[in-house]
Amino acid sequence: MKFVIWAPIYNDNSGGVIVLHKLASMLRDMGHIALIWPEPKPSRHELKSLCGWVKLAKWIKFLIKNFLKKRRINTRYDLQIAKELDIVGAVVIYPEVVAGNPLNSRCVIRWLLNKPGVINGVKEFGGEDLFFYYHKHFNDWELNPHEDRHLNVLELMTDVYQKTNDGDRKEQCYMVRKGRNRALDYHDASAREVDGLTHAELAKVFNECKYFICYDLYTMYCRYASMCGCIPIVVPQEGLSREEWRPEVENRYGIAYGWEDSQWAIETRSKLLENLAESENQGVDSINRFVDIVERYFSGKFN
Structure with a gap:
């Protein structure tokens, strides 16, 4: 399958951004096509409005700035940036903060990384959108009454977060x-x-x-x-x-x-560590279940 994931440019300090990019990385590693559509890059559909041209100006400015500083923008997971043609035949995944359907996709998934409306008030979703939730306390049970539509991806960064101090601590x-x-x-x-x-x-x-x-x-x-x-x-x-x-x-x-x-x-710290290791392993099962639900839900729309 082909997925285009709408996501802000990678930011190590944003948990929501990290898991969006991590999802793309895991889908790609499992054999799917998974590309990132980086915000604020506008789609051709958005360029029909003044707001789209404002986004285009921001995007060009961003690209020039990063080119001059020799920064890469395809994230720590070495993901590929989606082009306009990549949207055709793809399932587009938006976090709940995105209003409407800016990429004008026929197949839309909303991944609830927080309660809809909490971060920026956005609750403009399509009637045929497929909803998944990150945690139960983020789910809107009216929008998504299905408990099995749970997509949980973890990035533990165990190479960074390790206990290295067994001495006294006070601060x-x-x-x-x-x-x-x-x-x-x-x-x-x-x-x-x-x-x-x-x-x-x-x-x-x-x-x-x-x-x-x-x-x-x-x-x-x-x-x-x-x-x-x-x-x-x-x-x-x-x-x-x-x-x-x-x-x-x-x-x-x-x-x-x-x-x-x-x-x-x-x-309970030891139980947490055990639980995290198990949850990371279960991430693959979660994504397999996710893909199966997506294939059944959008059956007939991929052609």
Whole structure:
């Protein structure tokens, strides 16, 4: 099968961007054609509007800037950039933040990497779009009532996130990310802010600190911290219980929901590591199931 995945230019600090590119990489490695359509590259369909020409100007400026700095734009996975003709006969995968169908594809998948509308208010989807969710708490059960339409791809970066410090730890670090509208008063005044650090820099800090205070309720960085031996403390949201935050107990392994859960995080860290290794292996099964559903759903539209 041929897939074109709409995705922002690769960004090591965006979990959503990482998994979009990782999905393309895994599909390609499994024998499918998987190409990236990078934002803000406009399609021919978008050039029928003024907004499309504005996007074209941004895209040209981006290409010139990266050419002058000798930067490659096809991501750490060495993915190929899709051309206009590649859209023909392809299934296009959009994250939930994309409104409408900018590539004018006949076969559209929406991958819910967050609750629709939460990040940018977008809820403009097609009536025949096929929906998959990344986690159950991101799914919109009215749009997608099918529990088996679950597509979970992990990028553990085990070459970066490893425990290298078995000595004493005392410091705190903290991250805001999608928790920027919350009261930032859960960490010590001396805590180190880690928003915007590279993965290598983060792994170093996680190996120096005892606690990682996270104002973002749902982020892979909590698991990265635990992989480095740092105790992740997710700042609880008022009115949201521990079970409502993460209904499946295995998704709470190695992570504290508030200070009172810190011992739980320590005691279940080994279970988290085992679970992550198993989940990474299950990613291939998840993609095989995904492809099977896609083939059946869009049967007859590929010709």
